[in-house]
Amino acid sequence: MESKLEQPAELPKELIGSKIRYFRKNRGYTTEKLADLIGVSQSLISQIERGIAAPSLDTLWKLSYFLEVDVFSFFEEQEPEAVKIIRNGEHRKLQMSRPEVWYEMLTPNTGKKYKFFKMILQVTETQEQPLMFHSGEESGYMLQGSMEVTIGDQVYQINEGDSITFDSTSPHCFKNIGTIPAVGIWMMSQE
Template identity: 35%
Template sequence: MHNTDDSVELGQRIAAARAAKNLSLRQLAEKLNVTPSLLSQIERGLANPSLNTLRMIAVSLDVPLFSLFIEPAAVNNLITRADNRKKIIFPHSNWEYTLLSPDLNGAIEMVLMTVPPHSQTAQIPLSHIGEEIAYVMSGTLTLYLGDSVEELGEGDSVKIPPSLPHMWENRDETEATVIFAVTPPSF
């Protein structure tokens, strides 16, 4: 998301997803509570959306977040090599999401989430259509899950039902990693 080409491609994918849902620029802007002008700038690659805005766009368009970043072309290879994974890196927050599945085709996706110290995934808990199983590989995290707040440590796992608002927070000094599966692909 650093250079203009990436911003233009992201904007084009957002515009294509909006068109596929038969939503006007104004209709989507209203759903996101942003101005049509800002949404237009995002779609033309002139403005970079925040992580929260990207998540809200994905939720509003009912598409996986990763679909806004990767080519829609099918991947024939069933193996995803460690040095050839698709990543979303948010430079201002240092959050990193790595798609472990070869693509978004099929009934399930696997994602590795790298959680920097003293950060959280969103400003408020958000929900998505997919059911999720998350496994904490390293570190300690606070999970806001519906009305509950739970501490999860290395080796803990959690099932997050569809549409249940949730948010991850790393309150520690060390990075945490979480691997999760989502079905259907919606992240």
């Protein structure tokens, strides 16, 4: 017996477009800047936001990356909450490529221009730390322990109660130099 497949619902272009506009404005991007980032024309971004054109899957993927939102957020019908509380134990935990480094996200993934997170650096024997860099600025406040922050060719030591701010386009890395986990609250802005 052959079953008939139902036709899929039409792509909700207006909904997707309004979500993209919302997240773009929250990030502080112009349509021109966003178009440059993802490699499409400004007029295509404008058409997508107005619900006239449907974005390709590749374009949606790039939009979610540069707007820093989950690709599924473009399809959610409810408006983002004005106030978002993340309860104790519900924060997203991310382990980086280095097993001794953990991030606990303190802000939701809403496409805002900044992110707050708790960084936990476990005690490690590893001496070599890879340098990283990205757009924006970082600020951190040490809650516990001591860490070495390398920024370019300068090395800084920060301890419990210290804070640091730097341009994150400069190559940088972090290393626990104490005998207990180094824990800090960090803010990362996106430009």
